[in-house]
Amino acid sequence: MATKKRIQNSFIILLAVFYILASQQLFADQDNLTAFINAVLIDGTGAEPVPKMAILVKGIRIFKVGHVSDMTIPLSASRVDLKGATILPGFFNSHVHAAHDERKLKRWSRGGVTTVKEMGNALGSHTGLRDRLLKDNRNARLIIAGPIVSNPGGYGTWHVSSPKDAKEKINDLIDKGVDFIKIGIEDRQGLKSWPLINGKLVNAIVETAHSRGKSVSCHVTRSKHLVLALDGGTNSLEHMVYDELSDSMIERVVQEGVFWVPTLELWKNVSEQYGDWILRNAVTNLDRFVKSGGKVVLGTDFAGFNAEFDPGMPITEILLMKQASMTPMQIIVSATRNAAQLAGVIKDLGTIEPGKIADMIVIRGNPLTNIKILGEVKMVIKSGEIIKNEFLDDL
Numbered sequence: 001m002a003t004k005k006r007i008q009n010s011f012i013i014l015l016a017v018f019y020i021l022a023s024q025q026l027f028a029d030q031d032n033l034t035a036f037i038n039a040v041l042i043d044g045t046g047a048e049p050v051p052k053m054a055i056l057v058k059g060i061r062i063f064k065v066g067h068v069s070d071m072t073i074p075l076s077a078s079r080v081d082l083k084g085a086t087i088l089p090g091f092f093n094s095h096v097h098a099a100h101d102e103r104k105l106k107r108w109s110r111g112g113v114t115t116v117k118e119m120g121n122a123l124g125s126h127t128g129l130r131d132r133l134l135k136d137n138r139n140a141r142l143i144i145a146g147p148i149v150s151n152p153g154g155y156g157t158w159h160v161s162s163p164k165d166a167k168e169k170i171n172d173l174i175d176k177g178v179d180f181i182k183i184g185i186e187d188r189q190g191l192k193s194w195p196l197i198n199g200k201l202v203n204a205i206v207e208t209a210h211s212r213g214k215s216v217s218c219h220v221t222r223s224k225h226l227v228l229a230l231d232g233g234t235n236s237l238e239h240m241v242y243d244e245l246s247d248s249m250i251e252r253v254v255q256e257g258v259f260w261v262p263t264l265e266l267w268k269n270v271s272e273q274y275g276d277w278i279l280r281n282a283v284t285n286l287d288r289f290v291k292s293g294g295k296v297v298l299g300t301d302f303a304g305f306n307a308e309f310d311p312g313m314p315i316t317e318i319l320l321m322k323q324a325s326m327t328p329m330q331i332i333v334s335a336t337r338n339a340a341q342l343a344g345v346i347k348d349l350g351t352i353e354p355g356k357i358a359d360m361i362v363i364r365g366n367p368l369t370n371i372k373i374l375g376e377v378k379m380v381i382k383s384g385e386i387i388k389n390e391f392l393d394d395l
């Protein structure tokens, strides 16, 4: 018994020593200065690329951004010379599933996707699991919806039966720690059908979420259901509709500033099984939406359909967005600034600007003339730490 107690005690002391070392490390890191110099900067705001820039990172955050010749770089800073490279904000994939998985989160971050949005899973212990996964800086950040909310028997697993019930259950989800709310607006997929949610429920869900500062995303796949999402005041439409989209509806979505997450990779996979017209319509609709000034956020629906999806950088989605006439800059903004705005994290992420958390990716060459090189991320910096470096290796 005494021996067991002693072992326990020494274990506790060991833990305490680790804790002290870890906190000292953290403290030291807070003053750590790293200067990333000579890269072309694409800052995620949509501004033109600027050559020969210096980004000074202090601890986890970006401290200064400026032209390399104008900036005094402290002697104590370590220098990372990125001549010949472009530096961009870490990308978001704003529509994925089955993301509570360390292996996947590491693959995403190594591919340049430093944040993913999980769009619906059973609640269970997922908020706890998310918090544990976030402790490893090599994992992509995980922003989660919790379960998909719908009416009884409807498309989702968190059912609300009246506006009062919706208020209680949405407050409950938010108390449990979800980052945003997702509503399922769907009555038919192939041979499956569900009773459709009504406007009163959608309104009550959105109102409650917004009153707690949480955004709402609506799954919707056909034009006739868009009005339910928009009347309710949703922040995003998940999936580009694959039937005919009217000019007046496009105009309304643009006017109301609602983000559209097209998930073209999903439609490509669905098309391979059910016919080309699905992807073709979605691409045409996205093209028209973008030409009308609509705001797009990149998301693929990874693991949302039984098919292969890109595991790291969503290059298939990027190339399909290009097919829908989005410019490389519009695509980059959809995966950075716009994504961070929709997720409510623009204060900390999404662009390379002083004060932001230093999540950045480095590629060789110019993605505006060759978008494909986004698929070859050479360096990933997450929270100011270089978590992948193949840039210096291949000089």
Ligand SMILES: [Zn+2]
Pocket (backbone or CB within 6 Å): 095, 096, 097, 119, 301, 304
């Ligand atoms: Zn999905």
